[in-house]
Amino acid sequence: MLAPLRCPTCRHVFESTYTVAMPFCSERCRQIDLGQWLDEEHALPLDIEKHLEEQATQPPENDDPDDEVSW
Numbered sequence: 001m002l003a004p005l006r007c008p009t010c011r012h013v014f015e016s017t018y019t020v021a022m023p024f025c026s027e028r029c030r031q032i033d034l035g036q037w038l039d040e041e042h043a044l045p046l047d048i049e050k051h052l053e054e055q056a057t058q059p060p061e062n063d064d065p066d067d068e069v070s071w
């Protein structure tokens, strides 16, 4: 049974099998968190939200372009 985890960066609750970037929900959130520590003075909350927005709207990776040619 999987215990849901909460990402320290975006507070998103996710399952541990969903990510390889533990304890974050994604590699991007891990990078954001690293950026906060390494560049705290320049990392603005608004910038983080923008990053998360990009992550949310990012289309899934399509590694099989042949599927698109269905007609």
Ligand SMILES: [Zn+2]
Pocket (backbone or CB within 6 Å): 007, 008, 009, 010, 011, 012, 024, 025, 026, 029
């Ligand atoms: Zn996250």
